[in-house]
């Protein structure tokens with residue numbers, strides 16, 4: 001016997017019973033390929049069983065806490081659509097501060113250390129088409145996601161798999177990085193989206209921030225600038241770290257909640273030693 005197909009209205013009602021409305025709307029729009037207005041005008045339209053089953057299983061994944069971005073496979077960063085999956089961090093709103101700071105900084109040769117989905121490199125690349133950008137990551141799986149996003153936006157950004165900036169010589173005007181800066185014992189790692197994201201993209205703490213600063217120093221030309229995103233409680237640490245590492249003009253930028261978020265420093269033109 002052929003089972004009757006559910007209607008748009010029935011699928012919608014199930015989603016709204018199971019999830020907060022905004023989350024249900026995203027899964028319904030993606031799963032049914034219909035806007036809310038279209039669903040409203042065609043509540044009796046049939047939904048193929050295969051499609052209804054996919055939506056139901058996605059609703060269950062969300063009820064289990066999986067981030068919506070992984071379930072639908074895309075997210076938006078600065079209005080730019082990016083493919084994401086469990087190989088990469090889901091780009092955060094705070095990282096817009098890093099991109100804005102990069103776009104305010106002169107210099108055409110740019111390195112993005114720990115590119116992940118490629119969010120930062122792609123956002124800079126779309127605004128500064130003349131720049132020569134390299135997106136690097138230690139993780140080949142993450143780099144594959146970045147490569148896909150770079151191709152999707154038709155950008156000429158090179159991807160390089162390397163630890164920090166180990167593969168590069170002193171040749172960049174600007175190094176940007178949103179490294180894994182969460183301390184290993186941070187309880188947030190066991191909460192929300194972070195439970196599903198790769199630990200390589202999250203855990204590193206102050207040791208990682210230090211490694212990024214030192215590595216950046218070795219690949220920046222004199223007068224070049226580094227911009228590093230960090231935790232809201234790591235601003236003071238970052239300012240002394242950059243000063244100790246030989247950077248000058250050190251400045252911390254605040255996020256949308258007025259907390260320390262990105263610290264930058266310029267390579268002292270008189271210091272060339274490592």
Ligand SMILES: C[S@@+](CC[C@H](N)C(=O)[O-])C[C@H]1O[C@@H](n2cnc3c(N)ncnc32)[C@H](O)[C@@H]1O
Nearest residue numbers: 091114115116137138139163164178179180201
């Ligand atoms: C916090 S995620 C940032 C992703 C992306 N840039 C963003 O802002 O959304 C950190 C990234 O750094 C990469 N990573 C971790 N350790 C690294 C290392 N030693 N060298 C280079 N990249 C590293 C991870 O694989 C991950 O993709």
